[in-house]
Amino acid sequence: MEKQRFVDKIALVTGGANGLGRGMVDQLVKEGAQVAVFDIEDDTMEEAFAHNDRVCCLHCDVRDYDQVQKGVRDVIERYGRIDVLMNNAGIIHRQGFLECSKEGWLDVMDTNLNGVFYVGQAVARTMVDLGVEGHIVNTCSNTSRKTVAGVTPYGPSKAGVKMLTQIMALELAKYGIHVNAVAPGTSRTRIAAGTINDPERSAAFLAKMPFGRYGEVREMVSVALFLASEDASFITGETIYEEGGFSLP
Template sequence: MRFQDKVALVTGAGQGIGRGIAVRLALEGAKVIVADLHDDADSQRTLALMHEAGGEGCVLAADVGRVDAVRAMVAEGARRMGRIDILVNNAGVEHRATFSEVTESDYDRVLDINLKGAFFAAQAFVRHLGESGRGGRIINISSVHEELPFPDFASYSASKGGIKMLMRNLAVELAPLGITVNNVAPGAIRTPINAPLLDDPELLEPLLANIPLKRLGTPRDVAGAVAFLASADADYITGSTIYVDGGLLWDYTEKRVRTNERKTD
């Protein structure tokens, strides 16, 4: 197994893409720390699926929008599992509003979770690795909107653009420590959180028309890219974004999604 004796921490792992990543890493031998806002039925379901796949792990409740909680999450995860080798910054939210209507609290929430949380989780992880002089992997779940404009989601796009530049900067700075840093950028992924889109043909059909592969992605598609970047096969890859979008980035005309707020983890 590729991740035998490795420990991964996956934020936002209670559902959707985060759950898919946690289960895939567990299937390949990793012990996985399932980090989510609450230790609830969703996060426990992820843990159960990991056990069914033959993996081990634990659940940690943490609000990644708070720096003290992020630092405590990494410290507690390392204490429970003995170490952490792979950090997957997956937790994220988005909020729909025209630019003139964005409130400070909405902006702060999106940037705190999507960008600040990933920044300080990476910092805590790097400090943890430094205690033993080990290398490691940082993988951020970004979005095609690190590159593609997203009208009515300015704060979300800003957070993902920030993640893109943070990844590149850390890749250069941390390379001498044996730490690689990369992004996985999903496009339109079939998760329960996207139910309003999936259930509305008027929104879904134009989107599918813009995806060259003519289907939505799945959490499994994203998890496969994460598993690759976390593995020894990607030892010489750092500072890169892998787009998991069916070609959507290169053939896209924006149609505004009429929903309020949805998590992207």
Template sequence: MSDQPIALVTGGAQGIGLAAAQALKADGHRIVLADINADKVRSSADEMGGGTVGLPCDMSGPAQIAALFDTIEEQMGAVSVLVNNAGVAMPGDFLDYSLEDFNKVISINLTGVFLATQRAAKAMIDAGIEGAIVNTSSINAQLAIPAIPAYCASKGGVQQLTKVAALALAKHNIRVNAVGPGSIDTAMMAGVNANPAALETALSRTPLRRVGEAREVGDVIAFLASKKASYITGETIYIDGGRLGLNYTC
């Protein structure tokens, strides 16, 4: 096994996850990408090179999460950095929103984060690793959108879970933080980008007057995982172009 520290990024086949993986690779980590899209995660790993591994995993499945960590630990060793990025939105009308959809979002966005964090932390402790865990929350942990009830609930949960895990793991020198992206140019925002009126609405609520890039979120994730952030834990850094500070629309 290599002495190179291992970083696992879930939802890593594209978007913010892939950008985070690229930033972590530049910082010297060996990367493991996990994603439900088996073909895409393998091709993204091949494109990254440098020993990057791509593994399919449905983060709503406890057995698949356990198998993911088993594979990494048996073949490579314990992870030093975990980025919990996998997530879905599944929009719908609040009054007609199905329990099935609500539970699906929660299972990926929140329960999956809990299970991966718990498993990674146990392995870090057993291996004596003072690691870092970074969760992808959202500005919707604080700002609500009625069409994505489960997403908003899940991201609020991620923010609190981040604080809980940070407190629980501090004695082991394992830091847990989160990022809260605003309007970022990813597949999740493709519908907004394709609608000029919707895009203008989003930009009217963003003081920097532009959509963010996945790279800009990935760089903050890599920072939080690095020794440069060695005294930061339990925090959520919002990468939102100033959105949370705005109390009116232009």
């Protein structure tokens, strides 16, 4: 029987049209939540959720401060509050340090770090104003502690998310708001398709994995939703590494 941890809860998922974000949306709905989705892939959102009356799709680019403010206001106007934020939107640019362009660096930082700050702050303000003792889960990455070559902006952006999570947790605890992060390794999503679909790269990567396989979306979602639920009622400021032991020495 499906757990029902989010009955009568209002959740917001950023980057919810694909991959890990879409898995979060699907599971939140299964567990009773009403879910708002922020994404810039309107057609993908429409295809995924158009016929689900428990999901509200909103075009929102998390890199744009003003769009975020409007998007959060729209969710509050529709549902009255936000109980759970899955602050998940993120991108990766595969550029080495010497080749990394200014545009590539800024795009990753704007999405992965600034976006988490913009959405996290906007939603936290509504929680404080409305007296909601909510849960915020930021999507980090194992590259926040494991050095990986060839994706120069990504690791620093996710290390920033880890520290921002701790700052948010410390400052929001007095309002009863929990803030944690989930840090997945390489899961079977579109963002990892370049590695997964290249036999040579895939074999080299899997040779470094203690379990010898990629993570599944459901495995990351399980950790993320645990942190978003009352099951994690005495956990805040933590980053949980869901990476199959990849960072082990």
